[in-house]
Each structure stands twice: as structure tokens, then as C-alpha cells.
Amino acid sequence: MPSHGGATAKVPTEAGAPRGPDAYRLTAGDNEYDDGSLLEISMGPQHPSTHGVFRMDVVLDGETVVKLKPVFGYLHRNHEKIAESASYLAAMPYTDRLDYFCSLTNNWAYALAVEKLAGLQVPERAEFLRVITAELTRLQNHVCLAGFLMQDMGASGTPLMYGFREREKILDLFEALTGARMMCNYMRFGGCRCDTPPGWLEEVRKVVDRFPRFLDEFENLLSSNEILMARTQGIGVLTRDLAINAGITGPVLRSCGVDYDLRKVDGYGLYPKFQFRVPLGDHGDTYDRYMMRILEMRESLGILRQALDAIPEGPILDPKSKLRGFRPKPGEAYGRIEAPKGELGFYLISDGSPNPYRYRIRPPSLINLTVLEDLCLGHNVADTVTILGSIDIVLGEVDR
Amino acid sequence: MAATGDSAAGHRLNLDPNEFGTTSESSASVETLEQILPRMKVAIPGVTFEVVPNSAPGAEPSWLVDREHALSAAFFLRDDSTLRLDYCSNVTGVDWPERTIKVKVRKGEPGAEKEVEETRVVPGYLEVVYHLYSMAAKHGPVVLRVRTPGRGNDVSLPSLTPVWRSCELQEREVYDLFGVHFENHPDLRRLLMWEGFKDHPMRKDYVPPDDYEYEPTPHDEILEKAQARLARREASS
Numbered sequence: 315m316p317s318h319g320g321a322t323a324k325v326p327t328e329a330g331a332p333r334g335p336d337a338y339r340l341t342a343g344d345n346e347y348d349d350g351s352l353l354e355i356s357m358g359p360q361h362p363s364t365h366g367v368f369r370m371d372v373v374l375d376g377e378t379v380v381k382l383k384p385v386f387g388y389l390h391r392n393h394e395k396i397a398e399s400a401s402y403l404a405a406m407p408y409t410d411r412l413d414y415f416c417s418l419t420n421n422w423a424y425a426l427a428v429e430k431l432a433g434l435q436v437p438e439r440a441e442f443l444r445v446i447t448a449e450l451t452r453l454q455n456h457v458c459l460a461g462f463l464m465q466d467m468g469a470s471g472t473p474l475m476y477g478f479r480e481r482e483k484i485l486d487l488f489e490a491l492t493g494a495r496m497m498c499n500y501m502r503f504g505g506c507r508c509d510t511p512p513g514w515l516e517e518v519r520k521v522v523d524r525f526p527r528f529l530d531e532f533e534n535l536l537s538s539n540e541i542l543m544a545r546t547q548g549i550g551v552l553t554r555d556l557a558i559n560a561g562i563t564g565p566v567l568r569s570c571g572v573d574y575d576l577r578k579v580d581g582y583g584l585y586p587k588f589q590f591r592v593p594l595g596d597h598g599d600t601y602d603r604y605m606m607r608i609l610e611m612r613e614s615l616g617i618l619r620q621a622l623d624a625i626p627e628g629p630i631l632d633p634k635s636k637l638r639g640f641r642p643k644p645g646e647a648y649g650r651i652e653a654p655k656g657e658l659g660f661y662l663i664s665d666g667s668p669n670p671y672r673y674r675i676r677p678p679s680l681i682n683l684t685v686l687e688d689l690c691l692g693h694n695v696a697d698t699v700t701i702l703g704s705i706d707i708v709l710g711e712v713d714r
Numbered sequence: 715m716a717a718t719g720d721s722a723a724g725h726r727l728n729l730d731p732n733e734f735g736t737t738s739e740s741s742a743s744v745e746t747l748e749q750i751l752p753r754m755k756v757a758i759p760g761v762t763f764e765v766v767p768n769s770a771p772g773a774e775p776s777w778l779v780d781r782e783h784a785l786s787a788a789f790f791l792r793d794d795s796t797l798r799l800d801y802c803s804n805v806t807g808v809d810w811p812e813r814t815i816k817v818k819v820r821k822g823e824p825g826a827e828k829e830v831e832e833t834r835v836v837p838g839y840l841e842v843v844y845h846l847y848s849m850a851a852k853h854g855p856v857v858l859r860v861r862t863p864g865r866g867n868d869v870s871l872p873s874l875t876p877v878w879r880s881c882e883l884q885e886r887e888v889y890d891l892f893g894v895h896f897e898n899h900p901d902l903r904r905l906l907m908w909e910g911f912k913d914h915p916m917r918k919d920y921v922p923p924d925d926y927e928y929e930p931t932p933h934d935e936i937l938e939k940a941q942a943r944l945a946r947r948e949a950s951s
Contacts (some may be wrong), residue, residue, distance in 0.1 A: 356869055387905065408822075430771075431769030561803060645769040648855060659803060661845070664770070676806075680883055681880055683878060684882055
């Protein structure tokens with residue numbers, strides 16, 4: 315028989331694997347759990363609050379979580395292998411499908427890594443367009459996250475629809491610019507695919523100018539809401555040392571007071587030219603993680619205003635970049651950006667052929683889940699849902 | 715958190731400035747290997763550390779460490795007072811099958827040397843690459859590589875999860891997709907493929923199965939494909 319997971323796979327014991335078929339069962343064989351008072355439940359993969367096909371094996375003592383293991387892979391399609399068997403440019407539309415809320419930042423991270431690998435320059439107007447689209451992406455990601463978090467707490471529908479209403483305006487802008495609402499496929503190595511349609515920047519300015527009013531209203535309704543504060547403050551506290559050691563990035567990291575934003579640290583793109591501040595939290599609990607998103611949206615609006623004021627005319631693609639027959643010289647590069655969910659990195663090795671020899675994505679959603687068990691232990695089972703919601707994952711990126 | 719909703723001018727926040735980061739505008743550069751190596755040789759006797767060049771423009775070289783000393787070298791890189799590489803960002807595997815390269819060698823009698831092209835066989839190996847940064851000192855990256863002796867089914871490397879917990883899920887992924895066993899990993903299971911899957915799909919010589927179903931489908935086309943592939947495999951071995 316061919317050596318695949320075919321007919322023989324009914325006995326899933328594998329040589330070298332430390333644990334056998336009971337690897338996913340948390341209570342079996344564990345003597346400390348054998349007294350029968352514990353309950354093992356499987357949350358997901360169809361649970362509506364897991365934001366996709368994500369499963370948690372949870373062991374409960376009454377209502378309290380005593381053990382939790384995340385289970386991945388339901389959406390795995392080996393994106394890396396697909397990209398390694400196609401040309402560099404052919405992987406660009408696939409990056410849209412990683413974190414399908416934020417296709418434009420995924421495009422940017424991949425383009426940045428290839429530009430580092432091949433030594434391409436990006437014209438100034440294209441850099442401005444990248445900043446504008448990335449900050450719009452951050453706005454719509456964070457506003458939906460806040461809505462989903464309320465949904466997880468039982469505020470059924472209304473806050474989420476407020477978030478979706480604002481997101482819809484931004485998606486309309488994306489559609490006008492790139493032709494697609496979510497799968498934008500907009501950036502190219504050394505620039506962007508197309509220039510703005512007439513009047514697009516004015517439309518962006520209208521959305522940006524109206525956004526603070528929505529944000530104020532949203533905050534007046536929710537940020538000091540009693541139920542929100544009771545359900546989030548002091549829940550799922552992440553300590554600073556654990557966050558750094560576990561490689562947590564993005565708003566989750568900054569909510570425990572670590573000053574690390576790649577827009578400042580790496581200064582990629584044109585970010586050193588913009589005036590903005592990095593919000594930092596104090597407690598690292600779910601409420602701080604919610605608040606980081608609200609504060610980051612306000613900073614993003616500031617960046618957008620500065621970018622709309624300063625965007626120059628000019629070319630949008632490096633004349634040296636080639637769409638066809640693109641073969642970077644042998645070498646390797648790691649490019650990373652501050653995506654809305656954390657550090658999104660692409661690691662590429664070129665052997666001089668038209669396909670990447672190695673194509674690796676560093677997914678912030680997956681690595682931020684490293685601490686999920688630490689955050690949930692000792693809390694109620696209902697709190698695992700809000701903690702997961704505040705970490706902000708998208709399964710297209712977790713499973714790749 | 716003293717954050718409050720602001721009125722009309724939403725972008726101007728009336729917040730305590732101490733709540734905001736004061737990050738510098740660009741990364742500081744890391745020390746070169748020549749500066750670090752003397753300290754490291756004292757701390758870890760017998761360690762071999764060499765630079766792997768990288769010809770991509772604007773990209774950083776990487777450091778290759780031997781697998782016996784990889785764990786102690788990782789602890790050194792994390793705890794050294796100037797390096798302080800407290801953040802392991804990216805962990806990934808790379809598969810390098812056996813390959814032949816052409817090398818130019820000068821041969822012949824002294825005085826009348828000639829450049830001759832020779833072919834050499836480089837044995838295959840698997841490589842695990844770690845991208846390290848410092849959140850405390852805001853520098854990086856340091857690219858650390860560790861190589862396995864070969865690319866059989868039971869090759870192993872020391873796990874660096876005791877040093878950086880961010881390796882936990884990523885090393886599971888490397889084990890799953892490349893087949894590198896990590897010694898002393900707390901929970902080495904497959905991450906993305908299902909339990910009981912036999913192969914390691916990211917290896918370069920991986921052949922996808924004819925049918926992913928658990929039971930082979932008694933379907934003429936698939937059976938034909940499977941038989942043809944088995945015949946090819948037998949002919950080649």
C-alpha cells in the first residue's frame with residue numbers, strides 16, 4: 315500500500331509520537347482527573363463563538379476551566395506548499411485568503427518580503443496608498459472585533475451590526491479601488507496594482523471624517539457599560555513576561571504594557587514620517603485588550619488624515635519590477651509588518667528559479683493562541699469565549 | 715486604563731502621555747558574530763558557530779550552531795546582557811535534499827594551475843530556522859539555524875521551547891510538516907494534519923496520496939492511479 319494516511323490510518327498510533335490515539339482526550343488515563351467529578355467537553359469546531367472552525371478541548375470542574383487544549387487544522391490546505399509550486403506573483407491572491415478580514419495587510423507583508431529579497435524600491439505614491447489601505451484595514455478589523463466581542467458576551471447582534479455598518483463603508487472603498495471587497499489582491503512587488511479612481515481620496519476623507527462620531531457613540535454606549543466591565547475586567551490577565559516569552563504580538567502584547575509596535579520599531583513603509591502614538595495597557599486583561607483596539611482606531615484615523623493631506627502624484631510601480639519572468643537572485647529574506655492582529659511575517663528563500671524555494675508565513679493568530687490555556691485557567695467556561703474573542707483570531711490564518 | 719471617549723476631535727486624545735509608547739524610530743543594529751563569539755566560547759565551551767552568508771540585498775546573514783550546543787547557545791542569546799534576544803518571532807523548517815553542486819577548483823602543477831569544474835555531492839539535511847529579536851533592546855533580527863545530520867524519518871533536534879515558549883506551536887508545526895523530532899518538547903503532536911497521518915507534506919520529495927479518503931474508494935480511476943504509482947515506485951526501487 316502507498317504510505318499515506320489511507321487504509322492504515324484507522325490505528326492512529328505513530329512511531330515517534332509521544333502520545334497515542336488518546337492524545338486529544340484530556341481526562342483519559344490522567345489519574346488526577348479520575349474521580350469522575352470532571353467533565354470534558356469539546357467546544358467547536360461548529361461552535362458559533364469560535365470564529366470559524368476552531369476547537370477547544372476543555373476540562374471543567376463545575377463551571378471552572380481546569381485544562382484547555384486548542385485543536386487546529388480544520389481549515390488546513392498547506393498554503394505554503396501551494397505557494398512553493400507556483401511563481402512568486404501567483405501566491406499574492408492566496409495571501410488574501412490567510413486573514414480574510416485583512417487582505418490588504420497580508421498583501422503588504424508578502425510584497426515587503428519579496429521587495430527585501432529582490433531589492434526593489436517602492437515609489438512614494440504607492441507607499442502612501444499602502445499606508446492608507448492598511449490603516450483602513452486596521453479600522454475595519456478592530457471595529458468588527460469590538461462587535462464580535464460584544465456578541466460573545468451576549469449583546470446579540472446590535473453592536474456587531476453597528477461595527478459591520480462602518481466596515482461596509484470601508485469595504486465599498488476597497489471595492490472602488492481594487493475591484494473586490496475582501497479578496498483585494500492589490501499590491502505588487504515594488505508598488506500597487508492600480509491607481510485610485512477619480513474622487514476616491516475624497517471619499518476616503520468623508521469616511522475618515524465621519525468615523526470619530528461613530529467611535530464616540532460606540533464608546534459612550536459600551537466602554538463604560540456595566541456588563542462589559544463586569545465580564546472583562548480582571549478576566550484573562552496576561553503578564554508581561556509571559557507575553558514576551560510566548561511571542562505574543564499586536565494589541566494583545568501592548569495591552570500588558572510592552573511598548574513594541576513594528577510601525578515604530580521597524581519603521582517600514584512611510585511610518586516614520588507619520589505622527590502617531592502607541593497605546594499601552596496596564597493590566598493585560600480582556601478589557602485592556604478591547605480598549606487597545608478602540609485607542610488604535612483613533613490613532614489610525616490620525617495617520618489617515620496625515621496621509622490624505624500629503625499623498626503626492628506620481629508612479630505607483632517600480633519600473634524595475636517585472637510581473638512576468640520574475641526571478642530573484644538566490645538568497646533569503648524575512649519581511650514583517652504590524653498587521654491588525656500582530657506581527658505578520660513572510661520568510662522566503664530563493665534559489666534563483668521562478669518559484670520560491672521556501673515560503674513561510676509567520677501567522678500572528680496562531681502564535682497568539684499559545685497562551686490561550688494560561689489565560690483561561692480558573693475562569694468560567696463562558697469567559698473562555700470572551701478571552702478567545704479578545705485575542706482576535708481568523709482561522710484562515712491559523713490553519714493556513 | 716484612563717481611556718475615555720473623546721468628543722468632536724476624535725483623533726486628539728486627552729490622555730496621560732505616560733500611557734503611550736515612546737518607541738524609537740528604527741531598530742538598532744545587533745552585534746556582529748566576531749564581537750559575540752569570544753564571550754560565547756567562554757560561556758559554552760566547544761560550541762561551533764559560523765556565519766551562513768545571504769546574498770539577498772538588504773537581508774541579514776544567519777548563524778549556524780551545532781545541534782549539541784543549540785539549547786545552551788539559545789539560553790546564552792536570550793540571557794546575555796547586551797544581546798537580550800527575549801523574543802523568538804518565527805520558527806520554520808527548510809528541507810534540503812541531497813544535491814550536486816559544481817565547484818571551481820584550481821588544479822595542476824604549481825605555476826601551471828588550471829581552473830577545473832568538479833561536481834560534489836552535498837548530503838541532504840533538514841534545517842530549522844529561528845528568527846530572534848529583542849523587545850527590551852529593540853534590535854534584531856538574529857537568524858539562528860540548526861541542522862539535522864540527515865533527512866531520515868527519525869531525525870531529531872533539541873527543542874528550544876524551554877527558552878522561548880513561542881516555539882511551542884511552531885515546533886509542533888515543523889514536526890508535523892517536516893518530520894523533525896524535537897527532544898524535550900512538552901507536547902509534540904501533529905498540529906495541522908490529523909493524528910495518524912503518515913508522511914510529512916512539506917518535504918520536497920513528498921508525493922501526495924491518490925485519495926485522501928480513509929477507505930480507498932473502489933473506483934476504477936483511483937485504483938488505476940494507485941496501481942500505476944505502485945508500479946512506478948517498484949520500478950524505481
